[in-house]
Amino acid sequence: MTQATTLDIREGYREKFGFHDAEKSVFKTRRGLDREVVAQISEIKGEPAWMRDFRLKSLEHFERKPLPRWGGAVDEIDFQNIFYYLKPTEEQGKTWDDIPADIKKTFDRLGIPEAEQKFLSGVGAQYDSETVYHKIKEELSAKGVIFLDTGTALKEHPDLFREYFGTLIPPSDNKFAALNSAVWSGGSFIYVPKGVKVDLPLQAYFRINAKDMGQFERTLIIVDEGAYVHYVEGCTAPIYASDSLHSAVVEIVVKPGGRCRYTTIQNWSNNVYNLVTKRAAAYRDATMEWVDGNLGSKLTMKYPSVYLMEKGAHAEILSIAFAGRGQHQDAGGKAVHAAPHTTSSIVSKSISKDGGRAGYRGLIKVAKGAKGCKSTVRCDALLLDERSRSDTYPYMEIEEDQVSIGHEATVSKIGDEQLFYLMSRGIPEAEAAAMIVSGFIEPIVKELPMEYAVEMNRLIQLQMEGSVG
Amino acid sequence: MNANPTLGIRDLHVSVEGKPILKGLSLAVRKGEVHALMGPNGSGKSTLANALMGNPKYEVTQGQILYQGVDVLELGADERARKGLFLAFQYPTAIPGVSVANFLRTALNARRKEIGEEKPIAPKEFRALVKEQMALLKMDESFAGRYLNDGFSGGEKKRAEILQMAVLRPEIAVLDETDSGLDIDALRIVSEGVNALAGPDLGVLLITHYQRILNYIKPDFVHVLVDGRIVKSGGPELALELEAQGYDWIREDRAA
Numbered sequence: 001m002t003q004a005t006t007l008d009i010r011e012g013y014r015e016k017f018g019f020h021d022a023e024k025s026v027f028k029t030r031r032g033l034d035r036e037v038v039a040q041i042s043e044i045k046g047e048p049a050w051m052r053d054f055r056l057k058s059l060e061h062f063e064r065k066p067l068p069r070w071g072g073a074v075d076e077i078d079f080q081n082i083f084y085y086l087k088p089t090e091e092q093g094k095t096w097d098d099i100p101a102d103i104k105k106t107f108d109r110l111g112i113p114e115a116e117q118k119f120l121s122g123v124g125a126q127y128d129s130e131t132v133y134h135k136i137k138e139e140l141s142a143k144g145v146i147f148l149d150t151g152t153a154l155k156e157h158p159d160l161f162r163e164y165f166g167t168l169i170p171p172s173d174n175k176f177a178a179l180n181s182a183v184w185s186g187g188s189f190i191y192v193p194k195g196v197k198v199d200l201p202l203q204a205y206f207r208i209n210a211k212d213m214g215q216f217e218r219t220l221i222i223v224d225e226g227a228y229v230h231y232v233e234g235c236t237a238p239i240y241a242s243d244s245l246h247s248a249v250v251e252i253v254v255k256p257g258g259r260c261r262y263t264t265i266q267n268w269s270n271n272v273y274n275l276v277t278k279r280a281a282a283y284r285d286a287t288m289e290w291v292d293g294n295l296g297s298k299l300t301m302k303y304p305s306v307y308l309m310e311k312g313a314h315a316e317i318l319s320i321a322f323a324g325r326g327q328h329q330d331a332g333g334k335a336v337h338a339a340p341h342t343t344s345s346i347v348s349k350s351i352s353k354d355g356g357r358a359g360y361r362g363l364i365k366v367a368k369g370a371k372g373c374k375s376t377v378r379c380d381a382l383l384l385d386e387r388s389r390s391d392t393y394p395y396m397e398i399e400e401d402q403v404s405i406g407h408e409a410t411v412s413k414i415g416d417e418q419l420f421y422l423m424s425r426g427i428p429e430a431e432a433a434a435m436i437v438s439g440f441i442e443p444i445v446k447e448l449p450m451e452y453a454v455e456m457n458r459l460i461q462l463q464m465e466g467s468v469g
Numbered sequence: 470m471n472a473n474p475t476l477g478i479r480d481l482h483v484s485v486e487g488k489p490i491l492k493g494l495s496l497a498v499r500k501g502e503v504h505a506l507m508g509p510n511g512s513g514k515s516t517l518a519n520a521l522m523g524n525p526k527y528e529v530t531q532g533q534i535l536y537q538g539v540d541v542l543e544l545g546a547d548e549r550a551r552k553g554l555f556l557a558f559q560y561p562t563a564i565p566g567v568s569v570a571n572f573l574r575t576a577l578n579a580r581r582k583e584i585g586e587e588k589p590i591a592p593k594e595f596r597a598l599v600k601e602q603m604a605l606l607k608m609d610e611s612f613a614g615r616y617l618n619d620g621f622s623g624g625e626k627k628r629a630e631i632l633q634m635a636v637l638r639p640e641i642a643v644l645d646e647t648d649s650g651l652d653i654d655a656l657r658i659v660s661e662g663v664n665a666l667a668g669p670d671l672g673v674l675l676i677t678h679y680q681r682i683l684n685y686i687k688p689d690f691v692h693v694l695v696d697g698r699i700v701k702s703g704g705p706e707l708a709l710e711l712e713a714q715g716y717d718w719i720r721e722d723r724a725a
Contacts, residue, residue, distance in 0.1 A: 416525070424555075424556055426550035438566065
């Protein structure tokens with residue numbers, strides 16, 4: 001067997017996703033952040049006074065709050081070097097032909113219009129700070145489904161918006177949620193009326209184009225009683241020598257008997273800090289599912305959470321993290337059992353290679369009196385070489401005795417025996433290693449719709465390219 | 470029959486973790502022949518199997534392994550396999566999350582490429598092939614969707630090895646204690662599977678501790694391995710003598 005050598009990790013990323021368009025903007029705030037910049041964002045968006053005040057108050061929270069002392073090296077972020085708002089086009093497109101040719105070409109290269117045609121109910125495409133295209137199938141709007149960019153929703157559905165916005169994740173929650181609340185722009189707003197099931201997924205695609213950019217989309221999903229929606233988000237960015245910042249806030253309310261699945265395939269370039277707060281509340285007999293795939297970014301800190309508010313609510317969190325050279329994935333999930341007879345399951349699979357660091361950080365909390373809750377946590381880590389690192393931080397706060405909590409964790413190295421076995425059947429070493437990795441994440445990938453499972457496997461192959469020779 | 474053997478092992482010395490196990494083993498296997506290599510525990514049987522396939526943990530310190538006239542010592546296990554060498558493992562490794570079908574397809578396409586087939590096998594043709602071979606081995610169709618060797622019983626693992634052999638169609642197959650851990654029914658099914666593949670295009674090296682499997686797979690030649698060397702070779706009758714008298718007979722014979 002030849003000696004393992006390391007080539008440029010994510011080499012294929014450069015051509016497939018790492019390109020950028022010449023920067024053109026109709027408006028851009030100056031570099032850095034202060035009250036003036038925040039007020040300017042609110043003004044250009046023509047927002048009501050309450051939102052401007054909300055933003056300014058959030059900025060105060062951001063400035064006051066310390067950086068987290070756990071997770072990754074966030075103190076390296078230079079907040080004053082970043083552009084917080086860039087408006088790429090004057091108007092949002094209603095068809096792909098409405099948007100500037102170079103932006104359309106970018107989304108064509110990423111396969112978004114094609115996917116929209118083939119297997120989606122609706123698409124939103126965000127380019128730097130604004131959504132340049134947004135569309136939902138007519139039969140769904142006829143049933144009362146709302147799928148808009150969040151800024152437009154504030155204008156068109158102000159009451160519904162205000163009822164839920166910021167209720168699950170207040171600006172004071174953490175430093176990055178405060179930052180998002182101050183400068184948010186774009187993201188998706190979804191309302192699914194009672195009993196309506198959206199069969200095909202709604203997808204949003206987030207693209208950063210400009211250098212030193214910050215993207216702060218804000219997503220709010222309300223699934224009414226007995227309704228169902230599957231929302232999928234993907235993201236990529238060009239490779240730049242300086243760092244970009246992505247800090248989103250996602251709030252989801254799943255009403256009694258409803259079900260929401262939220263799938264993320266995060267594939268930022270390796271110069272993006274990805275610091276995201278995601279939280280859902282599930283009411284009686286409702287189900288919330290997070291499928292969270294983290295392949296890209298320099299540092300990701302993200303722990304999708306579910307608050308189980310009423311009896312029969314169920315949380316399902318599936319997390320895949322892949323960390324290559326120069327990457328740190330601090331991912332995981334949280335389930336808070338606030339009511340009796342609620343259930344949760346967290347499955348995490350992390351893979352580290354070429355000195356990358358991938359970890360699971362999670363919390364299971366059971367409130368006093370929440371009898372009869374069940375929770376299982378399983379986290380498996382796969383290390384592809386000696387230089388890579390895996391950490392597990394499973395926190396438990398159990399305040400009730402009559403509960404069933406299970407936790408299992410494994411760490412394994414890609415086995416010489418497994419490699420030899422596959423190679424003894426004629427499969428080359430790199431392909432054999434990729435096969436073992438695909439097999440490792442298979443329990444999660446098989447939960448994805450076919451198109452995304454294919455995409456996920458393709459991205460893993462890309463990650464594995466040149467890793468063994 | 471070719472003048473040159475398909476597999477020629479010459480004066481092979483192999484060490485594991487610095488300890489010499491094989492100490493000058495020579496053997497020739499031609500296509501169409503079935504050889505049985507018998508020996509007591511610790512004689513070096515599995516070491517030979519692993520060294521032939523190119524397991525990096527087994528260090529060849531001296532000698533040659535010629536396959537189709539070419540020294541394969543510098544070739545990786547995958548290259549050897551693509552040229553038509555096959556090892557049925559004594560302890561097949563589990564690959565969780567990788568289905569039998571997906572694995573077989575990948576392996577088969579790697580082999581096809583080597584023998585000049587430009588295109589991967591058509592899905593329909595592949596399904597038919599796997600279905601047919603699984604039926605011969607009395608395997609349920611759902612088997613193709615299971616994860617490779619993951620949670621397989623001992624018998625299922627051995628059958629899966631023969632299934633791989635049937636799909637990949639090697640020229641030389643080394644069966645490393647394929648009979649171990651099988652009950653009598655499973656042994657019969659596995660043996661029938663091997664017999665169905667045997668013929669002028671396949672050479673078999675059957676490694677075993679016991680004579681039992683030779684009731685089902687008839688060898689042309691029997692070799693006895695003791696302490697890293699072949700100490701006796703003969704026809705099928707040699708296996709029966711071993712069965713009757715045990716390996717001590719050979720050891721005493723040598724000492725005399």
